Amino acid sequence: MTDKIDEFIDNLENDKSNLVSKLRVLASGLSDAPKEDIKWNALCLFKGNRAFVGIMPYKKYVSVIFDQGAKLSDPNGILEGRGKQMRHIKIYQERDIHDKEVARFIKESYLLD
Numbered sequence: 001m002t003d004k005i006d007e008f009i010d011n012l013e014n015d016k017s018n019l020v021s022k023l024r025v026l027a028s029g030l031s032d033a034p035k036e037d038i039k040w041n042a043l044c045l046f047k048g049n050r051a052f053v054g055i056m057p058y059k060k061y062v063s064v065i066f067d068q069g070a071k072l073s074d075p076n077g078i079l080e081g082r083g084k085q086m087r088h089i090k091i092y093q094e095r096d097i098h099d100k101e102v103a104r105f106i107k108e109s110y111l112l113d
Helices: 002-010 014-029 096-100 100-111
Strands: 035-039 042-047 050-057 060-067 087-091
Touching: 002 014, 002 035, 002 042, 014 042, 014 050, 014 060, 014 096, 014 100, 042 096, 050 100, 087 096, 087 100, 096 100
Parallel strands: none
Antiparallel strands: 035 042, 042 050, 050 060, 060 087
């Protein structure tokens, strides 16, 4: 699976490749050996059968997607999306990973049942 994921990341533009790689390392370090796969043109990290986070590159940003994002604590209004469950965070530059509290959201998403 790693070859497929490495190829996915390597085929991205440099700025997106860098962001996806950093987000991948962050998400992997905050969870207990998650399974990784490419689904829906996104790098998805799984806890069991649930993709607790997806990292999806777009032309101008990388979206960090939470399958149960509506359940996450968001007192600062960082999460975007108004659907029934999913929420996302747009990452335009490396600084956004810290400024938008991505690590906290990933950890909280991982801990959801």
